[in-house]
Structure formats: structure tokens, C-alpha cells
Amino acid sequence: MNLHRVEHVPGFEDIQDEFHVAMPGILDGKDWARRTFKPGLERHTIQEVMEAVSAVSGVSVRAIKGESRTGDVMLARWVAICLVRDITECSQARLARAFNRCHTTIKHVLKNVGPRMDRVEEYRVIYARAKAML
Numbered sequence: 001m002n003l004h005r006v007e008h009v010p011g012f013e014d015i016q017d018e019f020h021v022a023m024p025g026i027l028d029g030k031d032w033a034r035r036t037f038k039p040g041l042e043r044h045t046i047q048e049v050m051e052a053v054s055a056v057s058g059v060s061v062r063a064i065k066g067e068s069r070t071g072d073v074m075l076a077r078w079v080a081i082c083l084v085r086d087i088t089e090c091s092q093a094r095l096a097r098a099f100n101r102c103h104t105t106i107k108h109v110l111k112n113v114g115p116r117m118d119r120v121e122e123y124r125v126i127y128a129r130a131k132a133m134l
Contacts, residue, residue, distance in 0.1 A: 044088070046084050047061075049080055049130070050064055052130040052134050053076050053080040056133065057072065057130075059075075064077050064080055064099070065098075065099055065100050067100075075122060075123070077099065078109050078123070080099070080130075081099060081110070081113075082127065083130055092107055
């Protein structure tokens with residue numbers, strides 16, 4: 001039995017054609033990046049979100065991705081993580097790579113900081129202004 005050889009499956013072309021009609025662009029590889037974004041929202045990259053948060057907060061993108069744990073940097077980093085998660089469907093692992101963190105840090109931010117985003121004035125202001133820039 002050769003596991004690497006793909007047999008012709010009768011009727012597969014019909015199913016594939018129906019899928020292309022129902023979901024154009026999905027299988028052809030052209031729109032693969034757009035599938036990571038929530039429908040109905042603008043499509044922005046993680047870098048664009050970091051730049052918007054950087055412009056609003058005055059903290060550089062390098063500092064947001066860096067190791068600093070000062071208050072202003074942490075605030076900007078937390079807001080950027082929550083904003084990216086709200087407007088995209090990026091996995092925690094992908095967010096962790098983008099922010100040079102481990103996934104447990106991202107999980108902590110989303111669990112503990114995310115719910116406070118509406119209640120703490122500093123978070124809310126930076127979040128709203130950065131989102132408006134996008």
C-alpha cells in the first residue's frame with residue numbers, strides 16, 4: 001500500500017466546484033491571510049495595531065515588543081494585545097510570537113486585563129483612540 005499516492009475520487013471535482021462557488025477565493029490561496037480576521041471588521045495586521053497603540057500611548061513599537069516592565073510600556077502592551085485579539089482571530093501562540101512573549105503571558109492578559117478594559121480609564125482611552133486610528 002502506497003500512502004503517498006492519491007487515488008482519484010469520483011465526484012470530487014463536483015464538490016470542489018460547489019465549494020468554490022459557495023466560498024470563492026478560499027482554496028486558491030489568494031485570500032489565505034484574510035481568513036484570520038473576524039468578518040465585518042476592517043482587516044489590519046498585528047504590526048498596524050502596534051503602531052496605532054504606539055502613536056496614541058507614546059511608547060515605541062520596539063518597547064511594546066521588548067522586555068521592559070515599566071507601567072507605561074505594560075499598559076501599551078496590554079492594550080495592543082487586547083485590541084489585536086478583538087479585531088482578529090489570531091491564536092494566542094501567534095500573538096505570543098508577535099509580541100515576543102510566551103502564550104501563557106497572552107492568556108493572562110486576555111483573562112485578567114481584557115475584562116478591565118472598559119472599567120479603567122487609561123485602558124479605555126488608549127484602546128478607543130488606537131481603534132479609531134485603524
